[in-house]
Amino acid sequence: MSQSSGTARPPGKYFEELPVGAVIRHYVTRTLTEADNVLFTTMTMNPQPLHLDAEYAAQTEFGERLVNSMLTLSLLVGLSVYELTLGTLVANLGFSEISFPKPVKHGDTLRAESEVVARRESGSRPEAGIVTFEHRAFNQRGELVAQCKRSALMQKQPAQKQPVHKEPS
Structure with a gap:
């Protein structure tokens, strides 16, 4: 069925379905791989050796390469799309208060939840x-790894379109 036909309801939530305080726990989870991290990091022209150079990263306090935090942020938002904004979003207006309390490593599995904290006409x-x-976003150990x-x-x-009733002739 065509999305433009207007007959199918999108899976995302409309404005009226998003009261302040609502918490949506997203169903899909994602394990981040080394390939994901290297591809994202190189596609975005980020030469940070903490993401790409195993020898360099081994000498850091983390002891290994970390997943690019912009990939973590993108995945966090992406995990929310199906239950929240698919077919109902007009536009993203901005992001704020982004933080990464714990590092994400290759092999970590992330899950996400979203809370409505404000709304207005x-x-x-x-x-x-x-x-x-x-x-x-939380890792497989339940640790908060990203928020925004x-x-x-x-x-x-x-x-709702009202059916047209014709008067009998």
Whole structure:
């Protein structure tokens, strides 16, 4: 079925379905591999040896290469898409308060949750509202490894079309 036909409901949540305090625990998890880290790091032109050079990283306090934190952030947001914004997001407006309390290593499996921390009507778009999410990623040991706040312009639920009733002639 075509997404543009308007007959299928997207899996993401509309503005009205996102009250402050709602917590969504995302179903999909992801194990990060060495290949993921090397590909992302080189594609984004980041020459940081902590991500690419095993000999260099072995001499650091971590003793091994770490996953690029921008990959961790991207994965955190990506894990939230299906249950939160797929088909209902108008635009990302910004990210703030990004932190990485623990390093992510090759082989770590991340899970994510999102909390609605603020929301308001859009002043310029009556068909949308602004929602602020706090996204959190945890590794397989339950340790918080990343968090951020994200402001998003979200669609409101479409108005239901009323059936047209014709008067009998």
